[in-house]
Amino acid sequence: MTEPTRAFATLRVAGDELAPDDVTKVLKIVPTTAYAKGEHYAAGPRSPDLVGRTGVWFFSTKGVVAGNQLADHLAFLARLLLPGSGEVGPLPHLQALVRRRSLRVSVSCFWHGPATARKPSIPRSVSDLLKLIPAEIETDFDVDERPKRHAA
Amino acid sequence: MGEASRPVARIRQITRQSRLCVSRIIWDRSGSPTRFVSDVLRIARWQLRAALHLIKHRSNLGGQDRVVVYDDGRVTDANGDDIGNILDEVTDD
Numbered sequence: 001m002t003e004p005t006r007a008f009a010t011l012r013v014a015g016d017e018l019a020p021d022d023v024t025k026v027l028k029i030v031p032t033t034a035y036a037k038g039e040h041y042a043a044g045p046r047s048p049d050l051v052g053r054t055g056v057w058f059f060s061t062k063g064v065v066a067g068n069q070l071a072d073h074l075a076f077l078a079r080l081l082l083p084g085s086g087e088v089g090p091l092p093h094l095q096a097l098v099r100r101r102s103l104r105v106s107v108s109c110f111w112h113g114p115a116t117a118r119k120p121s122i123p124r125s126v127s128d129l130l131k132l133i134p135a136e137i138e139t140d141f142d143v144d145e146r147p148k149r150h151a152a
Numbered sequence: 153m154g155e156a157s158r159p160v161a162r163i164r165q166i167t168r169q170s171r172l173c174v175s176r177i178i179w180d181r182s183g184s185p186t187r188f189v190s191d192v193l194r195i196a197r198w199q200l201r202a203a204l205h206l207i208k209h210r211s212n213l214g215g216q217d218r219v220v221v222y223d224d225g226r227v228t229d230a231n232g233d234d235i236g237n238i239l240d241e242v243t244d245d
Binding site for chain 1: 184186187196197198201202205206207209210211212214215224225226234235236237239240241243245
């Protein structure tokens with residue numbers, strides 16, 4: 001049976017001087033995970049107590065945005081930065097915070113499709129927006145391995 | 153069983169238990185794990201890839217950073233420090 005396509009995107013702000021609450025206040029969304037440098041955090045019931053080597057504010061659209069169109073997940077992240085309601089939005093505040101605290105911002109895109117599927121592309125509007133922060137974009141695209149044919 | 157043989161039996165029992173606790177490395181590279189890894193963990197390959205993606209990025213690592221995955225789902229970075237467990241991240245959707 002062919003598995004359907006799966007996709008989500010993540011936004012990460014990281015740095016030794018990161019105070020996670022600052023990013024939460026700017027973006028007005030609760031992170032999936034956030035910890036300051038040296039802070040203990042839990043990754044799950046099977047994981048041991050972890051300690052942040054650097055500060056991380058991490059948000060994943062997995063389980064937040066419905067559907068598996070990567071463009072929808074990226075559009076959600078873009079709307080966090082530029083709500084499009086005529087107001088300035090969080091973008092300039094995030095830019096200032098990133099400069100002031102020497103933070104690094106990155107967006108990762110996850111996509112997994114059937115063996116014959118065509119890999120998606122990043123919409124130009126999203127990559128242009130992320131350049132303004134500035135944020136790195138990392139893609140993690142792959143397809144199912146084709147079933148091996150056996151000789152009769 | 154005589155008194156003399158009890159310590160031997162106890163050592164055998166401890167050895168057997170400790171063998172059960174030792175996990176085996178099933179992935180020790182960067183990039184996208186193979187189907188062998190997801191088969192050992194009894195999950196679909198997309199679930200493995202999605203879980204590893206979340207663990208790496210939450211830990212301030214990138215896709216090309218090397219990680220080690222054990223057959224109990226434990227994931228460590230290249231320095232051997234725990235960064236999560238695949239089985240904590242697996243979902244059906």
